[in-house]
Amino acid sequence: VSEVEQLKRRLERERQARKAAEAIAEERTREIYEANSRLQRLNDHLEDLVRQRTAELAAARDDAVQASQAKSSFLASMSHELRTPLNAIIGYSEMLLEQADEAGQGDFVPDLNKIRTAGKHLLGLINDILDLSKVEAGRMDIFVEEFDVAAMLADVRATIEPLMAKNANGFEVRCAADLGSMRSDQVKVRQSLFNLLSNAAKFTKRGRVTLEARRLAEHGGDRLELRVSDTGIGMTPEQVGRLFQAFSQADASTSRNYGGTGLGLAITKHFCRMLGGGVVVESEHGKGSTFTIILPVAAEQTSVDGREPPTVGDTRPTVLVIDDERATHDFLGRELDARGYRVVHASGGLEGLRLAREVRPDAITLDVIMPEVDGWAVLRELKADPALRDIPVVLVTILGDQEMGYALGAADFLTKPINAETLARVLGRYRAGDGWAEVLIVDDDPVTREVVRRPLTKAGWSVSEATGGCEGIAYLSRSQPAVVLLDLMMPGMNGFEVLKRMRDEEAWRDIPVIIITAKDLGREELARLNGQAERVFKKGAYDRAELIAIVHDMIARRTAEARARQGPAVDTA
Amino acid sequence: MKGMVFTEFLEMVENKFSPEIADRIIEKSDLQSGGIYTAVGTYDHREMIELVSCLSSETGISSAELVHSFGIYLFSRFHTMFPIYFEGVSSSFDFLERVEGYVHIEVRKLYPEAELPSFACDAPEPGCLRLTYRSARPFATLAEGLIRGCVDHYGEAVDIQAEDLSDGAGTAARFLLTKRDAPR
Numbered sequence: 001v002s003e004v005e006q007l008k009r010r011l012e013r014e015r016q017a018r019k020a021a022e023a024i025a026e027e028r029t030r031e032i033y034e035a036n037s038r039l040q041r042l043n044d045h046l047e048d049l050v051r052q053r054t055a056e057l058a059a060a061r062d063d064a065v066q067a068s069q070a071k072s073s074f075l076a077s078m079s080h081e082l083r084t085p086l087n088a089i090i091g092y093s094e095m096l097l098e099q100a101d102e103a104g105q106g107d108f109v110p111d112l113n114k115i116r117t118a119g120k121h122l123l124g125l126i127n128d129i130l131d132l133s134k135v136e137a138g139r140m141d142i143f144v145e146e147f148d149v150a151a152m153l154a155d156v157r158a159t160i161e162p163l164m165a166k167n168a169n170g171f172e173v174r175c176a177a178d179l180g181s182m183r184s185d186q187v188k189v190r191q192s193l194f195n196l197l198s199n200a201a202k203f204t205k206r207g208r209v210t211l212e213a214r215r216l217a218e219h220g221g222d223r224l225e226l227r228v229s230d231t232g233i234g235m236t237p238e239q240v241g242r243l244f245q246a247f248s249q250a251d252a253s254t255s256r257n258y259g260g261t262g263l264g265l266a267i268t269k270h271f272c273r274m275l276g277g278g279v280v281v282e283s284e285h286g287k288g289s290t291f292t293i294i295l296p297v298a299a300e301q302t303s304v305d306g307r308e309p310p311t312v313g314d315t316r317p318t319v320l321v322i323d324d325e326r327a328t329h330d331f332l333g334r335e336l337d338a339r340g341y342r343v344v345h346a347s348g349g350l351e352g353l354r355l356a357r358e359v360r361p362d363a364i365t366l367d368v369i370m371p372e373v374d375g376w377a378v379l380r381e382l383k384a385d386p387a388l389r390d391i392p393v394v395l396v397t398i399l400g401d402q403e404m405g406y407a408l409g410a411a412d413f414l415t416k417p418i419n420a421e422t423l424a425r426v427l428g429r430y431r432a433g434d435g436w437a438e439v440l441i442v443d444d445d446p447v448t449r450e451v452v453r454r455p456l457t458k459a460g461w462s463v464s465e466a467t468g469g470c471e472g473i474a475y476l477s478r479s480q481p482a483v484v485l486l487d488l489m490m491p492g493m494n495g496f497e498v499l500k501r502m503r504d505e506e507a508w509r510d511i512p513v514i515i516i517t518a519k520d521l522g523r524e525e526l527a528r529l530n531g532q533a534e535r536v537f538k539k540g541a542y543d544r545a546e547l548i549a550i551v552h553d554m555i556a557r558r559t560a561e562a563r564a565r566q567g568p569a570v571d572t573a
Numbered sequence: 574m575k576g577m578v579f580t581e582f583l584e585m586v587e588n589k590f591s592p593e594i595a596d597r598i599i600e601k602s603d604l605q606s607g608g609i610y611t612a613v614g615t616y617d618h619r620e621m622i623e624l625v626s627c628l629s630s631e632t633g634i635s636s637a638e639l640v641h642s643f644g645i646y647l648f649s650r651f652h653t654m655f656p657i658y659f660e661g662v663s664s665s666f667d668f669l670e671r672v673e674g675y676v677h678i679e680v681r682k683l684y685p686e687a688e689l690p691s692f693a694c695d696a697p698e699p700g701c702l703r704l705t706y707r708s709a710r711p712f713a714t715l716a717e718g719l720i721r722g723c724v725d726h727y728g729e730a731v732d733i734q735a736e737d738l739s740d741g742a743g744t745a746a747r748f749l750l751t752k753r754d755a756p757r
Contacts, residue, residue: 003593006592006593006596009596009599009600010592010596013599013607013608013609016607016609017580017609017610017611018611020609020611020614021611021612021613021614024611024613024614025613028613
């Protein structure tokens, strides 16, 4: 009995224990489920949080990008705003210098020179700061071109020699014979050398500065070594350590004693790195310093290709003669040619319209009575076309319908038989000014226009001015200058647009354009100008004699070409 | 006290003595649980004292001796049921050093309410290990049995000297383990 009882009890205990275990298991299962739910909620919340943070970060990044763009555009506009008045200061001081010389008022020369030098100095500082900020923003572009190293060094020497003389320093350039040419950014190589040489000149008195250049044959491409050594004040190791940092000079007293912003070496270092090389320094306090630039002779090819040689056409004012009578063509062709016009002939209305669009003449003579399409229809068509409506149209007719002609937009009226003198007088009204305006300046800044105009006028050219892009284009549709000097940053139509319009128009395509700008041009902008403009001058930073020489060359070239083409180009009828 | 200790104790009694004795001590003891234990439950530790005391009168073996033997038995069961805690362990000292810092921490993760004894250890000299047991409950002898079970498991020759730190209450004790072949 007791054994059965005992087994029963044992079974009952086991059963109860099982139930207890099941209850505990259920309880734990529920707890685990709840814990999972809590985790799930936490996870969702975390994902929300991550989304929110991501959005915040994206907004912060956008803000930063925007701020960086704002900074870039601020710098660009600052460069423009600062260079424009500096251009006036430098330009006027140069003009006054010449006038003072001519008027025998040499007393003013030293003062004027100070103004000019200070202006140039200020411009240099502005350029340095802009260069550095561009480098730091990663916006400094490299323009690789092939150039002769010895010629570049000779140029550097000529520029730097006056600076060497200032502190009574001897200057020696030692070039190896095998320097050859290099493919690199010439401007940056030159600027790096200028920085090192002007430092050497500045920190050496009655000493010696040496520039040595040699080509190092190396695996993976030759390298060029440019070594600038001086016998100047030198530097301590601590000073050398701070050397290539922006805004840092050997010590605070350096800027008091020697001037400068301390940007030159930082820029030099950046430039050399960008060109695939570097710059190192050895220096001994009190003995002198040696800076060595080593550059690959072939820098990474990231350049905009060289410009195409400009083509220049017949630049005489063009008159389109639309008439169905052979005799009128013969007469007008002869008379106009004799008066310095290029004549394009159309024997009917449709041909006239086509040629007007193709040739964009400076003026049109239009016969009213023609078969098929008469003069009125042609006139209406011409005035309805925005590209043609500004071309002055002189109606030639035997009828006296002057009122209707004027109402339709005719500029003037001639009655057959045409009197040659009357014709010349009428057309003369639609040529700019009294003669052929040889140089057109398009710039919104009156000071710049004057600074540019004066030496050109003095050099004997006729100069016209347009105060903006639209005015410039309007001028071009009336008269063709030999050269256009064009500003880029103008309200309304800017210089890029003017240039594009000019290059799109066949009649203006060949007019050489020289850009004179205060704008700091980026790679993209230079690419846009490439092949479109002859030269780019930076306001305040160019040599007026060089500008005049270039304008002179262009006018000479265009005149010669026009003369060579005069014969065959006249008759197209 | 974790239910597993009770279920293992009763199983040991059934195996080493007899199912009758196991039934009898349950019936004789005044147990709140009625002797119904599951390994996943938790029960008053006084029931264990009661059961041991009953077993002692039933068998004539002292409570201390019974608890010590149960400790040795329980260690072998631990080793069977929880092999994960023994992975990479090659000696008794290895394992005992890990009880406080690893085994008890893992146990707390599974049973946050478990009231575990503290089991501090230090090595006063090479070949020696000093373990200090402190608990709210008087199971120093059980701890000593477990330590012995551990040493036996690894087949080592280790002397265990026990020193009571609780005036005979059995809630605190220091165990000095000395390897017999260790240079003294």
